[in-house]
Amino acid sequence: MTATLIDGKAFAAKVRAQVAAHVTTLKDKHGITPGLAVVLVGEDPASQVYVRSKGKMTVEVGMNSYEHKLDADTSEADLLAVVEKLNNDPDVHGILVQLPLPKHLDSDLVINSIDPAKDVDGFHISNVGLLGTGQKSMVPCTPLGSLMMLRDHHGSLSGLNAVVLGRSNIVGKPMAQLLLNESCTVTIAHSRTRDLADVVRRADIVVAAVGRPQMVPGDWIKPGATVIDVGINRIDAPENGPGKTRLVGDVDFDSCVEVAGAITPVPGGVGPMTIACLLANTVTACCRANGLDEPEGLTA
Numbered sequence: 001m002t003a004t005l006i007d008g009k010a011f012a013a014k015v016r017a018q019v020a021a022h023v024t025t026l027k028d029k030h031g032i033t034p035g036l037a038v039v040l041v042g043e044d045p046a047s048q049v050y051v052r053s054k055g056k057m058t059v060e061v062g063m064n065s066y067e068h069k070l071d072a073d074t075s076e077a078d079l080l081a082v083v084e085k086l087n088n089d090p091d092v093h094g095i096l097v098q099l100p101l102p103k104h105l106d107s108d109l110v111i112n113s114i115d116p117a118k119d120v121d122g123f124h125i126s127n128v129g130l131l132g133t134g135q136k137s138m139v140p141c142t143p144l145g146s147l148m149m150l151r152d153h154h155g156s157l158s159g160l161n162a163v164v165l166g167r168s169n170i171v172g173k174p175m176a177q178l179l180l181n182e183s184c185t186v187t188i189a190h191s192r193t194r195d196l197a198d199v200v201r202r203a204d205i206v207v208a209a210v211g212r213p214q215m216v217p218g219d220w221i222k223p224g225a226t227v228i229d230v231g232i233n234r235i236d237a238p239e240n241g242p243g244k245t246r247l248v249g250d251v252d253f254d255s256c257v258e259v260a261g262a263i264t265p266v267p268g269g270v271g272p273m274t275i276a277c278l279l280a281n282t283v284t285a286c287c288r289a290n291g292l293d294e295p296e297g298l299t300a
Contacts, residue, residue, distance in 0.1 A: 068086075094285050197219075208231055214250070
């Protein structure tokens with residue numbers, strides 16, 4: 001058996017096209033242009049790449065992109081002042097403070113200073129609480145993208161047994177809550193889980209988000225299960241030349257693809273969906289701020 005590949009690149013392109021269509025409608029019918037503001041503190045190379053990519057895609061779907069680049073030694077008070085200014089700017093519908101922040105800044109304090117209605121990362125404690133109680137919230141982008149792909153592949157998820165590997169606040173916990181809201185039976189597993197392999201083998205859906213390269217082998221996977229691999233890990237690849245590396249996920253793709261019914265590759269799986277869902281969240285936030293119907297299919 002060889003699994004169906006869930007093409008995150010193609011799915012993300014479809015989501016961006018839906019976003020662009022909604023943006024056009026907002027402009028033409030209501031004279032509103034959604035705006036996304038990204039705040040980058042310092043010069044972390046990976047963060048700079050992410051911010052450039054987000055800005056480019058924001059403009060491509062027709063939204064306004066606002067970038068605020070601050071020095072690495074920016075004080076907490078100055079950063080909070082920037083966030084407060086964006087909170088009060090009616091042209092800004094989504095705010096994202098790029099993580100990680102420099103060590104002298106309190107990430108939780110900064111994230112919780114964002115207006116929850118503009119928190120397109122879905123990390124504000126208010127959005128966490130709303131999601132956890134099944135109410136309307138801003139949903140973290142990576143879990144939202146994973147949910148979209150699962151819905152597209154399965155249709156209804158009701159009654160399926162899902163195992164989420166990883167208990168982070170960014171992926172594991174919100175992913176579990178989203179699956180619960182879809183009427184899955186959900187287990188959150190982690191490094192301390194006893195008989196972890198047996199727990200995973202019972203799952204119809206496996207979402208791997210542990211940050212350990214190729215941790216999940218094929219013999220952990222129930223035949224026909226759907227595997228969503230959130231992991232992005234860089235490992236040595238001497239076969240490609242001296243000093244070369246390559247990206248792998250949290251599952252051992254080569255063995256899992258022979259057992260699973262469907263699987264996301266790394267790269268090209270969940271990763272592209274994260275920015276696409278950030279754009280979708282910005283449109284959703286814009287519609288909510290203006291009392292308009294939310295776009296169908298772009299939120300949980």
